[in-house]
Amino acid sequence: FLQIQFGSVYRGLTPLSDEEVLRLYKNRIMPIAYVEGNMRDGRTNSAMIQLADLFSVPEIGLLCNVTDYFEKNHVDYHPEILFRDVRASLIDAHLVMHKIVPENVEHYLEPNKNLRLFLERLRNANKKLFVVTNSPYKFVNKGMDFLIGSDWKTFFDVIIVQARKPRFFTDKSRPIRIYDERSGSHIWDRVTKLEKGVIYFEGTVKQLQELTEWRGHQVLYFGDHPYSDLADVTLEHGWRTGAIIPELTHEIR
Incomplete structure (x- = not known):
């Protein structure tokens, strides 16, 4: 879980060499405090952000493309500032989404x-x-x-x-x-x-x-985010959980 997988690290749309990854992170194993941080008032102070569900796909795409644009056009930028601005823009986009989707719900949801x-x-x-x-x-x-x-x-x-x-x-x-x-x-x-x-x-x-x-094992809770939905209720409250992972349909074929 805490090990960097070589060949999977990108800056924008450009893969980084193993040597560059080691130069940046000093080690292939990430300290758990760096990845998860410490919880204070329900919030984490980790140095890394975990993007792990379908809602994260647009965020990852925007981050990669903006970073790639900056790199190719030699625009100086601070990665954390870029992340915070992208995150803020997506929060604002949620308000627009909440207005647009209900107006044409059949365009966005598939009946089952x-x-x-x-x-x-x-x-x-x-x-x-x-x-x-x-x-x-x-x-x-x-x-x-x-x-x-x-x-x-x-x-x-x-x-x-x-x-x-x-x-x-x-x-x-x-x-x-x-x-x-x-x-x-x-x-x-x-x-x-x-x-x-x-x-x-x-x-x-x-x-x-x-x-x-x-209480506890009486509850079966389904969610699509392993951290926001599933981890805390399992570790803190003993709920049974089911992860909704559409990608597995392709993976297990």
Whole structure:
């Protein structure tokens, strides 16, 4: 995990030689503190950024292409500043995406006729289902309505939007709030129980477990990011996890 794989290190779109990699990093083995850092207030101070899910693909592509442009045109730049600017631009792009995608949802999502059947089977087997997503409610609602149907909320016992993962799994105190669908705002009331059909906002995994009494191995949680979604709930809370990795379809053939 901490070993640099020679032949896989690039500056922009240009592969670096093994000698150049060793000159930069001094060693083929990376110190764990350099890669992971130390967690403080739910945030890491690591010197490296891990880009490990599908959401990272545009970010990696933009970083590589801008770096390549700077290198080929002899533009002086600071790599960390470049990364921070690219990250900020993608955060801004999310706001645009949340507006554009719901307007033409069929252009971005592929219908799956088996998805509703799968959820019905789980519900008929008396399984408790929940959604914890970082996306805003209107964005989620449009997509789920397209994929499952207008009654999609009836399949889930708990729905939490704008959860701010991974901080949802690490923060100790950030109260769950109720999202008012009609006004598009958040209610000030204290949440003492989680009700089916109600949309919740933010909160922490600690509150989710306390209010549902779902514990440890009882929970099977699916996510597509090994660090933001899967690592903390496994290590800290004992949840069983399933990783959604579309690339494996190609790899195992």
